[in-house]
Amino acid sequence: MTIAQDLDLSPQQERTLALQADHPEQLFRVEARYRLQADLEPADVAARLREVMARHEVLRLFLPSGGEKPSASALLDPGDALRFETCPAEEAEDRLAELRAPILGKGPILRALFIEHPGGAAALHLIAPATNADASTLDLLVAELLSRLEGSVSPTQTAPPHAAIVEDRLDRGRLESSKDLLQRWQEHLFAAPRVLEFPFGPTASGVEEFEPAALEMPVAADALAGFKRASEGTDCSLADWMLAAWRALLWRMSGEADLVLGLRVDARDSSSTATLGPLSSDVPCHIALTPELSFRELVQRARTAREDVSSSELFFSWALPGAHAEHDPSGDGFSFLFADHLGTHPPSAHRLECPAPFEMRLVLEGEANRPRLRLSYNAARIARSDAERTLERLETLLASAARSAERAVARLEVLGAAEREQILRDGAGPPCPAPPFATIQAQFEARAAAIPDAPAVHFEDGTLTYRELNERANRLAHHLRGLGVGPNTFVGILLRPSFELMVAIFGVLKAGGG
Structure with missing residues (x-):
């Protein structure tokens, strides 16, 4: 491990560090999963991955959380900067939950899970802090990793380092x-x-x-x-x-x-x-x-x-x-x-x-x-x-x-x-x-059967009970039916307010008229 001197950070790195300090329980990160060709050995993948990290300081840069420019930044050795694990597919989610934990101490920076699927297929799941990588970084890292596994040359081997880009852009910005x-x-x-x-x-x-x-x-x-x-x-x-x-x-x-x-x-x-x-x-x-x-x-x-x-x-x-x-x-x-x-x-x-x-x-x-x-x-x-x-x-x-x-x-x-x-x-x-349909006369008859002696109509100094009103209305209804009153028959009533008016109304209704 070496101490990183005079380190320039981009504004987004500084913002992420400040956020990380405010949210110590949360790792602000980027992660991605890549399919690998069948029959790759985890040990070979880990070895080539460390070779890639050795070439790119940004993947080994430890940055302590805080709002100010870090003074205790350090470049870790590839072995310390990488946490590489292997597991079968059915255990992957549980292992990933552990790998997403915030960085404690100095590292690791990059977390890699080699996931073994049945039939020899495999996948590589990478997790890195947002202070060290973005989505394109992981893609470029995997591209170089695969090139090394195949023995070819990756374009990343001739690209300018991240620190040089940041220094140049900050100078231009000033x-x-x-x-x-x-x-x-x-x-x-x-x-x-x-x-x-x-x-x-x-x-x-x-x-x-x-x-x-x-x-x-x-x-x-x-x-x-x-x-x-x-x-x-x-x-x-x-x-x-x-x-x-x-x-x-x-x-x-x-x-x-x-x-x-x-x-x-x-x-x-x-x-x-x-x-x-x-x-x-x-x-x-x-x-x-x-x-x-x-x-x-x-x-x-x-x-x-x-x-x-x-x-x-x-x-x-x-x-x-x-x-x-x-x-x-x-x-x-x-x-x-x-x-x-x-x-x-x-x-x-x-x-x-x-x-x-x-x-x-x-x-x-x-x-x-x-x-x-x-x-x-x-x-x-x-x-x-x-x-x-x-x-x-x-x-x-x-x-x-x-x-x-x-x-x-x-x-x-x-x-x-x-x-x-x-x-x-x-x-x-x-x-x-909807409630069962009940006509006015049916509701009146039910009331008369339930409380026949209760007062139904009060007029001036007299009272008619439900039984009395019902009996008088029944007699009128029979008389009206004999005169031809039935359904859809209109019957006019012209009476002053009185007991007879109530008898007439219920009598017509009982006869089927309206």
Whole structure:
């Protein structure tokens, strides 16, 4: 182990270290799983992995948590920086739970689990702190690992190191005016709502409990076809389309039209595409939205928002001239995020990226002809069923937009047939049978049978009991039937208020008239 002297950290590394200090029970990390060719020996994989780590200091760099620039940073030996374990597939989840524990002491930095499947198949699951790696780092690491196992040369062997990239970008940032970036971050982040009301409860960034989980779904063929039709002749990408759909769904679910999303952006350029290290960052992305806006117009706004992000913004720091760290409104990060990793990751990789607490992060990944969406969410606050419902609603919205991109965002369908039916069923409540039908005269006769001697009518100084009123009404009913009164027969009554009026009313009803 050697002490790292005069170490420059990127702003995102410093933010992650500060977060880690505030959340010591949580490892802010990136992880991914890769399929390996059959019959690889775990010992060979571990040995080659240590060789890769020996070449890349960022994978061996121990950074103590804290808000200030670390003074006790150290470069670990590859053997100390790597924790390599092997287990059968049925034990993988339990072992991974142990490997996700925060770093205690000095290391290990990279955790690797060699998962053995029946029939000789295997997978390698990697976990690294967000201070040392991003999603692209793990992909590049595995690419070099596989090259070494095959005896070939990897592009990472000629890439500039992470420390050199950070030093160069920070020098450029100190020379450039940070005024515009400062204004942009302040405007976006101070305007961002910190709490959103969703059907499944309020959500906010900076939550005390954070337990990342993920779901995924393929992009439906009809949605992909609709995007291709709508984007023909334009410069809009599938990422623009998905960002617009995500923004529209969050508005439809929360009613918040002024939401600021976090947009995951990679700082690697043509000279550093193969550089390992945390060179990705979340930056503010504000897309103005109004109900009458068409989905096509929203896609154009999403494209503009993505294009407006400059590379220097990834190295914006509240420590630069004109900025004040104590006024940093970003808190623990963004509640809702979007990332475009389409075509940039191996199709076999299964990943989770959580460099800071969040509520939901939508990632577009996979291949151009087989894209898929991954929804990472905070399982400490959002139930899996609610996350699944969110993906289902996104799928419905994408299908609706695919049928007509000119439709107003407010009129896009969000509820699928199954959820719509469930809502109607829940809203209707349990069946309520109607009471047995009983006519007025039937209710009166039941009352007369139950309490015959009770007073039924009071008039002036006299009283009729139920029995007396019933008997007199029966006599009148028999007389009326003899005169031809029956169902659907109208009988007029012209009497002043009296006992006779009540006898006449019940007599006509008993005869079947009305």
